[in-house]
Amino acid sequence: MAARQAVSTRRHDPATASPQTSSARWLRTTLARTLTAVVATALSAGLAGAPPATAAIFPIADPDPFYWAPPDLGGFGPGDVIRSRPVATPGFLGATGWQVLFRSSDSHDNPIAAATTLLIPAGGSGSSDAGSSGGRPLLSYQPFVNSLGTQCAPSHSLFNGEMQESVALNMPLARGWAVNVPDHLGPTSAYGAAKLGGRITLDSIRAVRRFEPAHLGTSQVGLAGYSGGGMATGFAAALAPEYAPELPIVGVAQGGVPVNIGKLALEVGQTPHALFGLGFAAAIGLEREYSGEVDMASKLNGPGNALRNQIANSCSAEIISAGANRSFYDVFLPAATQAGLSQADPVLIRILHENSLETHPGVPRAPIYQWHGEADQVNPGLVRELAGRYCQAGTPMLLEMVPGADHATSVIQGLPNAFMYLSDRFAGRPAPSNC
Template sequence: MRIRVPIAAVAALLVTVATGSAAAQPLLPTPDPDPFYATPSDLAGHQPGEVLATRAMPALPSFPDTDITLIKFRSTDSTGHPIAATTTVLSPRGRKPDAPVLSLQQIINGLGAQCAVSRVLYTTDPNLMIREAPAWNTVLKRGWTVALPDHLGPRFAYGAAKLGGQITLDGLRAIQRVPDLRVEHSPLAMAGYSGGGMATAWAAALAASYAPDLRIAGAAMGGVPMNLVSMLETLGMNRHPAFGLALAAGLGLEREYPDRFPISDQLNDRGLAIRDKLLNSCTNDILAAGAGQGALDIAKTTVMTDDPQARSVVAENSLELYSGVPNMPVFEWHSPIDGLVPVDAVVNTIHRYCAAGAKVWTEQEPVPDHLTAAVLGVPAAYGWLDARLRGEPAPTNC
């Protein structure tokens, strides 16, 4: 598994924005040199989920007897504008027509094109295969097709949780429109943990309004940061070994909301230097660039206050504050004493779903660790997904 973001560190993102000042333009990632990822000129003429291009990818020895297809499709950003997004589909060669599809949202800690799942699959990083390949192969051996969306979008808007949900849903739409995949009428499911769980949870909550045409059998989500605002309120401005990830999330939100979240305007020289190092970086480089720093080290002022406009961006990406309810069964798991994710926000959100009539099964893993809880919850989550994809009625312990 990848290094998980210490999610509470997003408190450092709400740097004061000078009222009335002109916001600097955010630093966008260097475009991927592969023209496949480029945005087509006629993008606005396409509907969400429409396929823009497909590419058969080279086989990987880590996934025997598996076809790999890269799909580019039309999606929507956080402010309603069309974007081109991508998903990588792993298909068992002996798959039956309309066998199950699982959209698996990976944790993507990054601000550059090389951080995308579709790119990391074809790097020489052996750790990805050590961590992920066994679980993915277990699913593939069941005959399921696995989709791995690049859910940060073309701007690599790390921290924009709602965006990840929309890209996930449009990726499922696109998959069912590629005839060679033979999944046009397949039952659909979604899964993810931590940052990947956030994209999954947002997709589940948005499905009824954003993608009512999809019929999703179930969504399994674990360790989900349900309320970024509460994280802001519970964390001080202390230095943190993983502060780089928090700053990266702020820069990602600036890319997605340049007029409302201009964090670069408030960075001092040290902050700007770190920002420039993070421009196209992935997890390890982000951690190295920001290690041991804190919000007070990189801001122009020594007093950090909540800017209402910037705070509203964080609120818009907080599921506890979003009124939507999943229109599919949900499996949720978490540690009851998670040191990274405020558990009360998880509990409050699940209670709201239950009160609205959603079928929710929630489990607590009896460990005080975010990462261990992820591993312990996976077997039950996948067993639950298997039952949903076989059409069994969803249980609830609301």
């Protein structure tokens, strides 16, 4: 049966959902509908007929020298540990915490230094999910990050109360799993650059498995993430067969994933919206990652450039507030807006394709559980099409559409099932599929 037809309609019991009472509120402020529309049109306006690009606006570097790349960074291989430090773990009772700086690669294969946070529960493997490898299961969880400042990265927000989804990580820790939480936006907080997020995720897994104090060298790996974190998760899975084929990834759980930001943009009107700032920020993030190809500054009007400067080092709350109820017409010059909405610039198409799972040619080999709300603002039809392509390529796919759920509520209902799915993969049970 085709994946688009074989959709589970199993009802979810709210009592089995994550105890995070603030998750729905958190996700309502990060709807991908506005994000993707603004990204595509903002980039298009910045690219169409653009002269040689001006410099992208980068964030203030993290003042903590732990994050700084060494002069000999090019001598490290992808996933090599550069330095590490123990950290306190408030909110994760009994867990040991480490932060690891490692070498990764940006979207143009240049070496970068990226960070990840590793949580290890007390005791031995402590889990019946260890499987034949005998090692403690390792979950790499990619959080939803919608920020431009380096201080907003998961290695900071995981412990200071800013990452409201962090409470959910107590579920895998309680199962005895180690949890890896990468700063998947990279050292320039390139919000929106999903391919970069996939590479950083894979290299973070390499790093923590090589990190001797953690004893994870024989651990099997599971990936999980929702929405923007689901994009990084999905790209990690799709890139792994070529970028990191040695990693023993046994399962992937991704939810609420915008699989093609260009197509979704065409479905959304360019009208003022409370969350306009998020999409505008994602365009800035992609401009950072593709510096020299994207030129926003020359296409923005005065208020647009002022907004760009204002949020260049901001976390999500300030970004939302600064951009509330604006539209493309409020921040771009009229000629740029018209050109951006009417022309299919080949550079724009390439950038969007490179960061959209639907158009990325790589296919995951690891089994996938993908969940999506039936009423999600992110087009469920595109998710079904992606699942169908993966099925056709031989990837075991379990696609579940959550009845009545939108983007804000699907995460609460799907995440416990995602952890159960990965538990079965760690235990070596056959992967279910509705392909």
